[in-house]
Amino acid sequence: MLPKPTFERLKLYHRLLLDVEEEYVSSETIAKLLKIQPEQVRKDLSYLRTTGKPKVGYKVEELKKELDELFGIKRETAVVIVGAGRLGSALANYQGFRKYGIEVVAIFDNDPQKIGQFVSDLVVLPLKDLKRVVKRFNVEIGVICVPKESAQEVANLLVACGIKGIWNFAPIELEVPEDVLIVNEDITQSLLTLKHLLNRRRGR
Amino acid sequence: MLPKPTFERLKLYHRLLLDVEEEYVSSETIAKLLKIQPEQVRKDLSYLRTTGKPKVGYKVEELKKELDELFGIKRETAVVIVGAGRLGSALANYQGFRKYGIEVVAIFDNDPQKIGQFVSDLVVLPLKDLKRVVKRFNVEIGVICVPKESAQEVANLLVACGIKGIWNFAPIELEVPEDVLIVNEDITQSLLTLKHLLNRRRGR
Numbered sequence: 001m002l003p004k005p006t007f008e009r010l011k012l013y014h015r016l017l018l019d020v021e022e023e024y025v026s027s028e029t030i031a032k033l034l035k036i037q038p039e040q041v042r043k044d045l046s047y048l049r050t051t052g053k054p055k056v057g058y059k060v061e062e063l064k065k066e067l068d069e070l071f072g073i074k075r076e077t078a079v080v081i082v083g084a085g086r087l088g089s090a091l092a093n094y095q096g097f098r099k100y101g102i103e104v105v106a107i108f109d110n111d112p113q114k115i116g117q118f119v120s121d122l123v124v125l126p127l128k129d130l131k132r133v134v135k136r137f138n139v140e141i142g143v144i145c146v147p148k149e150s151a152q153e154v155a156n157l158l159v160a161c162g163i164k165g166i167w168n169f170a171p172i173e174l175e176v177p178e179d180v181l182i183v184n185e186d187i188t189q190s191l192l193t194l195k196h197l198l199n200r201r202r203g204r
Numbered sequence: 205m206l207p208k209p210t211f212e213r214l215k216l217y218h219r220l221l222l223d224v225e226e227e228y229v230s231s232e233t234i235a236k237l238l239k240i241q242p243e244q245v246r247k248d249l250s251y252l253r254t255t256g257k258p259k260v261g262y263k264v265e266e267l268k269k270e271l272d273e274l275f276g277i278k279r280e281t282a283v284v285i286v287g288a289g290r291l292g293s294a295l296a297n298y299q300g301f302r303k304y305g306i307e308v309v310a311i312f313d314n315d316p317q318k319i320g321q322f323v324s325d326l327v328v329l330p331l332k333d334l335k336r337v338v339k340r341f342n343v344e345i346g347v348i349c350v351p352k353e354s355a356q357e358v359a360n361l362l363v364a365c366g367i368k369g370i371w372n373f374a375p376i377e378l379e380v381p382e383d384v385l386i387v388n389e390d391i392t393q394s395l396l397t398l399k400h401l402l403n404r405r406r407g408r
């Protein structure tokens with residue numbers, strides 16, 4: 001089992017490698033880009049099978065392939081979005097998910113004005129179709145983009161449909177059964193960090 | 205100086221308190237909602253001045269007030285967004301920032317078709333107005349919502365205008381001077397975590 005900080009850094013190495021064109025990459029190059037120590041990079045990569053050659057570095061293709069396997073990049077993961085508002089529509093349109101093997105197969109809403117409209121190439125569906133779509137596309141992840149007042153109710157619905165992973169954008173803690181994984185993405189939390197750090201700098 | 209894990213949890217306590225209507229709250233209540241241990245909550249709150257009364261708990265108003273101070277919530281922070289695309293528009297419209305004292309004062313783009321259009325109640329401005337707006341509104345934070353190929357160039361521009369904090373949504377590491385703070389928000393990183401955890405569960 002990978003330590004969590006190592007796992008988090010391996011994700012950043014994977015992202016960096018998408019832009020590296022050379023055949024080999026050194027731990028110094030990765031370390032400099034991420035402003036961390038080269039020993040840390042070597043230690044993290046020692047969890048993988050790919051080894052580095054002294055003075056030459058790691059073979060980029062081999063590292064990429066092994067990290068793809070670790071994150072299951074090549075395995076297509078079907079995702080549904082609930083909430084076709086501002087955030088839900090931005091996510092449904094986002095082409096960046098493709099390179100991680102993530103495909104948004106459907107988007108849902110409970111507002112009659114939105115149902116039947118197009119968001120990207122998807123038609124907004126009513127919630128009554130959720131179960132049928134989850135079964136048909138073997139959907140693994142449900143993305144919650146509804147206001148916080150409706151988020152728990154939507155989580156219950158996703159769980160009832162057999163979804164095992166929830167990506168939650170609503171700023172609220174959700175209650176779900178033990179076997180359902182939740183990743184919370186309250187982006188205002190980072191803004192608070194930035195605000196706090198700027199405050200401290202000005203000596204408030 | 206607060207340890208980073210404590211700081212991260214205090215942000216979650218602050219968010220929870222927004223929805224608490226009782227006069228007092230116990231460490232057990234907070235712990236249960238966040239699925240952590242009550243001792244951890246008491247230890248975190250011991251960094252604050254507000255103390256809990258045995259059997260009664262912490263006075264909600266006092267806790268809120270002290271956490272507001274810690275995060276500088278009451279101090280209005282002016283923010284600009286560069287990139288009036290899908291994500292930039294969703295952020296410009298987001299009313300949730302107000303309760304953290306964050307105000308989006310302007311949004312910029314380099315696409316002539318977008319300049320002059322309305323996003324929320326803001327007119328999309330050309331980049332040549334960035335410096336004037338940053339000075340006039342004493343803007344502290346610049347939000348980068350442009351494609352990763354333009355992100356570094358936009359970061360350089362924000363730094364040249366005197367911005368001290370950058371909230372970066374583009375999936376790339378940015379180079380900025382030591383005195384500029386960066387918080388990266390590559391939301392696809394969380395999707396990778398979810399995908400990896402689901403993979404492991406299925407025993408792939």
Ligand SMILES: NC(=O)c1ccc[n+]([C@@H]2O[C@H](COP(=O)([O-])OP(=O)(O)OC[C@H]3O[C@@H](n4cnc5c(N)ncnc54)[C@H](O)[C@@H]3O)[C@@H](O)[C@H]2O)c1
Pocket residue numbers: 082083084085086087088108109110111114127144145146147148150153154169170171186187188294295296297298300
């Ligand atoms: N927009 C942002 O930049 C942003 C930033 C941070 C967090 N968030 C969070 O993301 C969530 C969505 O935000 P938004 O700005 O897109 O809001 P929005 O109001 O634009 O969209 C919400 C959508 O959810 C739909 N909806 C409401 N209840 C529903 C239900 N029970 N079932 C199905 N659909 C339902 C609405 O009809 C609407 O289309 C909110 O919880 C918000 O706090 C948004």
Ligand SMILES: NC(=O)c1ccc[n+]([C@@H]2O[C@H](COP(=O)([O-])OP(=O)(O)OC[C@H]3O[C@@H](n4cnc5c(N)ncnc54)[C@H](O)[C@@H]3O)[C@@H](O)[C@H]2O)c1
Pocket residue numbers: 090091092093094096286287288289290291292312313314315318331348349350351352354357358373374375390391392
């Ligand atoms: N949409 C999402 O859900 C999402 C999710 C994760 C990450 N991101 C990241 O957020 C960023 C924005 O994504 P998006 O989906 O909103 O893209 P988008 O294409 O909808 O919007 C990008 C906007 O930036 C503008 N732009 C490009 N170069 C510019 C420059 N040099 N100066 C000023 N404006 C410029 C474009 O004209 C466009 O309006 C990207 O880096 C993307 O990888 C988006």
